[in-house]
Amino acid sequence: MASCIFDDDLKGKNEKLELERISNEADMSITSENFSKFLDEKHPLSFLREEFIFPLIKYNENADSSLVNVDEKCIYMCGNSLGLQPKRTVELSQQVLDMMAQDEILSGEKCYTKPDPDMMSQMAKIVGANVDEIAVMNGLTVNLHLLLVSFYRPTAKRHKILIESKAFPSDHYMAESQIQYHGFDPKTSLITLEPRPEEDTLRPEDIIDYIEKEGESIAVILFPGVQYYTGQLFDMESITNAGHAKGCWVGFDLAHAVGNVEIHLHNWNVDFAAWCTYKYLNSGPGCIAGAFVHEKHKNNNFPKFMGPYQGANSTVISDYEISSPCPLMMASVRASMEVFAKTTIKKLRNKSFFLTGLLKYLIQHFFPMSNKELNLPTVSIITPDNFQEHGAQLSLVFSVPLIEIHKEMTKRGVVCDVRKPNVIRIAPTPLYCTFHDVFRFVEVLRESFQAASSIIIRK
Known part of the structure; x- marks a missing residue:
């Protein structure tokens, strides 16, 4: 054989x-x-x-x-919740600690002001993006809030956020609080799409049909790539196309999709996305998250909460980087990216x-x-x-x-x-x-x- x-x-x-x-x-x-x-x-x-x-x-x-x-x-079947630690994590973390101990100023320059280019290149491959479209920063829900500052700008006619009924609780609360912040009522502005009676998962055609029928009132579509409870993988490209056809911004929470399934954020023309790194990306509990904004939005005059990285040579995502990342967290992510680079x-x-x-x-x-x-x-x-x-x-x-x-x-x-x-x-x-x-x-x-x-x- x-x-x-x-x-x-x-x-x-x-x-x-x-x-x-x-x-x-x-x-x-x-x-x-x-x-x-x-x-x-x-x-x-x-x-x-x-x-x-x-x-x-x-x-x-x-x-x-x-x-x-x-x-x-152990028979470890929990990578969907917390990935295993790569063996290189200890070594890379120790390198960071050694640099910090010897020279904090130089270590700061090396560790987080300039993220490792190989790490960022590998992360970009995993989510199907250009390097200038992604950042490793903050936490998942924080990143979604920052991105919605730009992409959720409700009007009297278009004020709804479309999620699915079993969205992860933090996504649900995040969307609800964004709606309330803008003076709208979640009871009328937060749409939670339900599966059909006696069914556990959403039919792909029902998602598209709803967007086509109600899309003109929807400001943002925010779906997971993979549904955390049922494990359903959504057709992100079709959802994006349907949303754009009705004038909606489309974003994805990729917490259970990144490192798990093939993703092509740039080619699918997705507007924005965010993900954690501690599930299939194995960086450790509570570790730093990722974010994506499509390069087509680089010159858009969107409102945003800015930090120290704006300037003439900024990238589309750098406007959203409001603080320097923890170098130890970056070391954990780098260890995982080195494993992914082998396949x-x-x-x-x-x-x-x-x-x-x-x-x-x-x-x-x-x-x-x-x-x-x-x-x-x-x-x-x-x-x-x-x-x-x-x-x-x-x-x-x-x-x-x-x-x-x-x-x-x-x-x-x-x-x-x-x-x-x-x-x-x-x-x-x-x-x-x-x-x-x-x-x-x-x-x-x-x-x-x-x-x-x-x-x-x-x-």
Whole structure:
């Protein structure tokens, strides 16, 4: 068999069919542990796992040593919430500390007045932008507020902000406060687009239809790239085109999309965007964020809150940089960008196709919805099934109380997160998660169901 078994061109391909093709060629069952190990041996990006520090199970106070070897690495499926630390982070941070200790003036010049050009170039590639269109600065919500100073200028006729109903709470509060600041009422000016009854995700055509019907009253469309709760990947290009056709400004919160899916902000003609760096970009909790403004707005006379970087040679984004970034945070981002420089988002997306495909296959094999009629456990995936409509995250709903399932998985070394009311988010992140991680996770899930069910019966 050829050393490369993974097709590069996955357009229109089905995950299940591709896995079945590989398993047939390898003469292995998809549900076997050997098959997951075989995929890891063959995948060209498997080496990237060694770039990261994995937490050990023993450092989790809720782990149970009678159920798992606590000296093993966690099954880390939480990159959608907090990425793992690159090994280079410590070294680069120490370099910054050493420079600051030796010469604060020179270290200031090197560390944050002039951001590392390689780091910025890599960040620009990840979001599909020109370097002069992006900045690494502030926090995500702060950046969105600063950008809306320019892009949300409501009038009596056009005063609405369009978001989706399950927008991350900070985005919801941010939009609401912007509306109130301008003297409008969120009850009439904040539009929260809902999925159809009995559906978990928005249909792409419903988003476009709403914009086409109501767009003349909408000042700003602010959508996520990937929905944090369901994992749905939105068609950012189509939303941008529809919004512009009705005279709206269009921006995106890329917190769950950056480093996860392919983004082309410049070519899609997006007006503005912001993102954090601590999820798929692995910079650490609370780390510095990113922002984008399309270069077409460089000479626009927009209102903005200015800082120290304006001037004749300023870029379109520099007007929004109101303070100098923390050099230690920049070191963390740089460490992550060095890892990303070893591959491409397209290649990571290719691996994600097979990782999420294997996760779907195993869940649907061991927990089919037909189990419901037999009074057996079920797991439903509310994330859209089409790979073009999701990233690395799959959102799972269980037929038994998810708190009990989460407790049992945690005892066995799985790191994931609960999102109320009824979802556990699982993200086999392609930079560092393996196919064997996916297999191990589903094995733990089976054990957890059995344990949780017995607990529920005893109660």
